[in-house]
Amino acid sequence: MSSEVIIALRMGLVTAVLTGLVYPLGVTAIAQTAFHDAALGSFVVDERAAVVGSSLIGQTFTHPGYLHGRPSAAGAGYDATASGGSNLGPTSQALRERIAETAAQLVAANPEAPGPVPAELVLASASGLDPHVSPEAALWQAPRIAAARGIDVVRVRALVEASVEGRDLGVLGEPRVNVLSINLALDRQFGSPVRPAADPR
């Protein structure tokens, strides 16, 4: 019995060092060498080389000239230190009211949008950080984006269609567009709607 207690203590210590320190530090060394940018967070930069976010983490967009993501329950919205969903159940009255309110706002903000509001735009994601919307939900917002930027809607639609990421390996997951990537591309082509144009010098 007492010898087994000592073995248990020693085994605990040895396995903790091996699996709790050596293993993660080893993975860190290899991952940061082989997949450097990914291991650090897949950050993306704008045309002025300023970091504007991670391509994997959604962020809040409110300006009508930008493509908007889904409702977020992470903190006050897209808070990447407080990930999570709404956890509202299928018979929740609070969910019912939130959907009605969001839908009404979207209809008011998108007067020229074709057809009813895509469901994902009134339903919060699981992480609160979903970086994607479906191609349909992006195209639905195209008229608003075009109007706010004073450009032809065809150019916005073309940009969305060119940015669609297909299913992985042709089978897995769903087709999607990355909201931040599209907005960066819009800014690159048509200038930022919120910041003054870069100094031409």
Added chain:
Amino acid sequence: MTAHGWLQIALFYLAILAATRPMGAYMARVFEGDAQPLPRVLGRLERLLYRLAGVDPRREHTAAEYGLALLLFSAVGLLGAYAVMRAQHLLPLDPEALPAVPPALAFNTAVSFTTNTNWQAYAGESTMSHLTQMLALGWHNFVSAAAGFGLVLALARGLTRRGGPDPRRTLGNFWVDLVRSLVYVLLPLSLVVALVLASQGVIQNFEPNATIATLDGGTQSIAMGPVASQEAIKMLGINGGGFFNANSAHPFENPTPLTNFVEMFVVFLIPAGLTYTYGRMAGDTRQGWALFAAMSVLFVAGVAVVYPAEAAGNPQALAEPLVAVAGNMEGKEIRFGIAGSSLFATITTDASCGAVNAMHDSFTPVGGLVPMVNMQLGEVVFGGIGVGLAGMVVFAILSVFIAGLMVGRTPEYLGKKIEPREMKLAMLYVLVFPLALLGLAAWAAVSEAGTAGLANAGPHGLSEILYAYSSATGNNGSAFAGLSANTPFYNGTLALAMLIGRFWMMIPVLAIAGSMRGKTTLPPGPGTFPTHGALFVGLLVAVVLVIGALTFFPALCLGPVVEHFLAANGRGF
């Protein structure tokens, strides 16, 4: 529902089917073979661990000694994890200067990770330092899974070793099983999986939160950490405790549909393989395939209910005329879609994983019913490492007993007679589970401390409570996460449920192993009920379903079942 959705589900099953034999044969060689693989690298590490821990690998344990070693090791783990959490503010790798984890939460979490449950009453990114994640939680992800291997290996040895010359009736050495599962299975596979995940965008660093100015003129803080190493063993070890609060829904834990597939695949990889290992140990691989077939039936049935239920849409969105008719995307991610989320939810509750890539609390009533039922069936559909297969073997013993009653013969399993002592232990195993689960859930449902934590009203509130205790007692760890579980009442009662669900169920299994070990193996006679055919598989599935249904049907009626009919009539709460 789409053809693509069903195709993904079929592809997943075929991948598991294809991996079962090679994985099982490899594990048979590791645990029962005379020569372990890669002796010059891994063999050296194995012997080093024995020397450092003072283990004599040739000395075998009896059932009682094996159980004692497992309990002692778990106790050391529990105290070690608690100590690291309480002292994390004094230790390095805490760039956000997070304070010590409060005592009740640290106790609940230490129990949770020791029991392979990984119930999380905390949000990882704002509670645990990088060091705590690795050293307290990551360590348990490995060793609690390794201890699970020990349970099923001991049971299989008890059933398959011939009684006779060894008067000590030994079942192997717990320390040897623990070390071999780490050295030959969990560590090498985790390393490969971690690097695959990192290549897709799962982060691996020790940075503080990154603060950036967003495109739209705001600021965003992004939590960082050593995620890839943790994520790999979280899935492979069927632990399920997320680095982040959003678990495998978080893009830094599960960035692409490809990583989603890998994460689901490695959950079933080891438990599916173990069915083949078990068949090898029994000297008849059909014995393992029969258990695999019964598990497959229950798995396919589960996903075939969840996927259509979720694809039908969220009742509250369907009731809004401004919104297009579509699947239930509340609490789901675009990249995984309805199919990838439904499949993940089925897998994570069939196995005792508990990782989530979608919020089960926001599933439709029927879509949320299936994960709950999966846990209440005892997580024997592939199940946790070792514990799932051990549970299925107990159900197999019950099945041959019932078949024996029907024809009036003494039941046998793998050539050994099943007698009153084993039946009593099997019934203890079957009854401890609902006693803890329903007893504690009933307490929570009628106490103010219990109902204070609810996020949803009406029958969904009861579902939140029922789900929590199903998850804790089943050592799953997923949640209807609206429930505010970081309270003294829930931290205490859920920790109790986790301890009962782990150790009070392991002890009867080890006792069955010890009792079967001494019995003589008889050649099959004309009255032997074969345990490898379709008839046996059908009976086994029926026994699992009938025991689960009889026990939990009344409680389920008051929760998800009644909610389904109320939702269909447009009721809200």
